[in-house]
Amino acid sequence: MAQETLRDRSPAGESGAGRSGAPGEAPRGRSGGRLGGLRRGGRAGWPRILLALAAGLLMWPAFPPIDLTPLAPLGIALLTLALRGRTARTGAWLAFVAGAAFFLPVLEGISRVGPDGWIILSLVQAAYFLPLGAGIAVVARLPGWPVWTAALWVCEELIRGRVPFGGFPWARLAFSQTATPLTPYASFGGAPLVTFLTALIGGLVAYAAVAAYRVRRTRASRPDEDGEGKEGDEGAEPRPAWRGLVPIAACLALVAAVVGGGTLIPTPASGRPVTVAVVQGNVPRLGLDFLGQRKAVLDNHVKATRELAAKVRAGELPRPELVVWPENASDLDPYTEPDAYAAIDGAVKDVGVPVLVGALTDTPDGEKVENRGIVWDPVSGPGDYYVKRHPVPFGEYLPFRDLLTKLITRFERIPRDFAKGDRSGVMELGPVTIGDVICFEVAYDKEVRDVARGNLLVVQTNNATWGRTGLPPQQIAMSRLRAVEHGRTILVSATSGISAIVAPDGRMLDESREFVPDVQVQAVPARTARTLSDRLGAAPEWALAALGLGAVLAAAWTARKNEGN
Known part of the structure; x- marks a missing residue:
């Protein structure tokens, strides 16, 4: 009885004696044929489908802006329970259901560019849960399965963040844990380690639930007070009640150890001040033509910078040593537009310190556009610059352009592709070295790690399209995790919000509201020390992913070996 699993009692189980149909086949209902099985939700069974659906919906509020962070491991626990005892194929389907229930609400902000794009992207992301679910269903048969299931979550995120078109690593488990006791682990193994530990807690909760179920079944099958044994227990020695509670206590102790361990990890925030x-200049109200809109955005940032300079001269604000403008602060090419050049140069001279200017510029051949962060000096003008290395597919460049423009007229709004930069954004800005990433590059481990050797990290972004959705606060959450991961102050400058200054320990030093002009001035630590995560690089992610794949192979080999006996 102690060896019994949840699978053995499932009303729509795929295996077990005494059921009609072959193992893995849906049970036949009273109405005959497969109709009864379909009424029960097919091979998965409606209870498990609903459990998978609930798991995905439970994970969603763990992410900003709701930030109910404990719900992420609880959702993982529900999904794991739904997958245990299923075949790989059924596990894949159940995980896809959970993925759709999760990604549709968490990526709802994408609907601003069209409901079709939002739904397609969400379902494509959910498709990455297909191999995840199949893998979890397989490795859940092994001893120590919470560890192997957690490693498979890292494997899923590794693939989703790279394939295709460079991947889309939004809504990783780690990004739901950016202000929790798990956050400090990012300084050891980066976002992948935080994902692993989040999933591990969920797996341990699921393991405890299975153990509690077994205790309940064992107690229900013990001899009654009259000494008459219940069915199935003839001659069985009653087990001490405490033995069944040991796995539950062990799981809870491990969860406490993981959570408590994070609070003991130091997150230094000292450095040269x-x-x-x-600067957040804001975007104008709709109603202007395209050229007027671009000019108004530039004028807003010029105006905010001149107001900053005036307050510094009046002694109302301390004099900054550097200023950061957001992505798309100037969609007018300052190299070819004299008015744009003059406006930017005048504002930089007025404030008297180097400004990192986000601007769109033409490539030398005029065929593509570059998304640049330009170091603009008050004396020498524009100098070093960074070109965004990870432009957004279907947003900043169009794969399969000839075909898609014929099928979807909306893609005509992307007349030219954005060029891909070929070097990192490490540049000198005033008295420090900065590492610049642009917009959703902050979601990519490699891009941020590559520039973390700077004293400060900068995220230039334009969230005007996604304003007042969950996407801007989710991006801020990523920046908070990156600050701890690399031990760096992060300056987030957005055209319309959310702009922020994040300390190396993840604390929010300042934060703007959306769609209002704002200027944040702070003394922050510029650091040079590297974290263990910086030194290890991508090794933890690949090691954990290999652990998950190795468990799948071990489970498959064990199953085949057992079939041969």
């Missing part, structure tokens, strides 16, 4: 300014 540097006074910085982050």
Whole structure:
């Protein structure tokens, strides 16, 4: 009885004696044929489908802006329970259901560009849960399965963040844990380690639930007070009640150890003080033509910078040593537009310190556009620059352009592709070295790690399209995790919000509201020390992913070996 699993009692189980149909086949209902099985939700069974659906919906509020962070491991626990005892194929289907229930609400902000794009992207992301679910269903048969299931979550995110078109690593488990006791682990193994531990807690909760179910079944099958044994227990020695509670206590102790261990990890936030300014000029109201809109955005940032300079002269604000403008602060190419050049140069001269200017510029051949962060000096003008290395597919460049423009007229709004930069964003800005990433590059481990050797990290972004959705606060959450991961102050400058200054320990030093002009001035630590995560690089992610794949192979080999006996 102690060896019994949840699978053995499932009303729509795929295996077990005494059921009609072959193992893995849906049970036949009273109405005959497979109709009864379909009424029960097919091979998965409606209870498990609903459990998978609930798991996905439970994970969603763990992410910003709701931030009910404990729900992420609880959702994982529900999904794991739904997958245990299923075949790989059924596990894949159940995980896809959970993935759709999760990604549709968490990516709802994408609907601003069209409901079709939002739904397609969400379902494509959910498709990555297909191999995840199949793998979890397989490795859940092994001893120590919470560890192997957690490693498979890292494997899923590794693939989803790279394939295809460079991947889409939004809504990783780690990004739901950016202000929790798990956050400090990012300084050891980066976002992948935080994902692993989040999934591990969920797996341990599921394991405890299975153990509690077994205790309940064991107690229900013990001899009654009259000494008459219940069915199935003839001659059985009654087990001490405490033995059944040991696995539950062990799981809870491990969860406490993981959570408590995070609180013991130091997150240093000291360093040479540097006074910085982050400018959020805001975007104008709709109604202007395309050229007028671009000019108004530039004028807003010029105006905010001149107001900053005036307050510094009046002694109302400390003098910054550098200023950061957001992505798309100037969609007018300052190299070819004299008015744009003059406006930017005048504002930089007025504030008197180097400004990192986000601007769109033409490539030398005029065929593509570059998304640049330009170091603009008050004396020498534009100098070093960074070109965004990870432009957004179907947003900043169009794969299969000839075909898609014929099928979807909306893609005509992307007349030219954005060029891909070929070097990192490590540049000198005033008294420090900065590492610049642009917009959703902050979601990519490699891009941020590559520039973390700077004293400060900068995220230039334009969230105007996604304003007042869950996407801007989710991006801020990523920045908070990156700050701890690399031990760096992060300056987030957005055209319309959310702009922020994040300390190396993840604390929010300042944060703007959306769709209002704002200037943030703070003295922040510029650091040079590297974290263990920086030194290890991508090794933890690949090691954990290999652990998950190795468990799948071991489970498959064990199953085949057992079939041969």
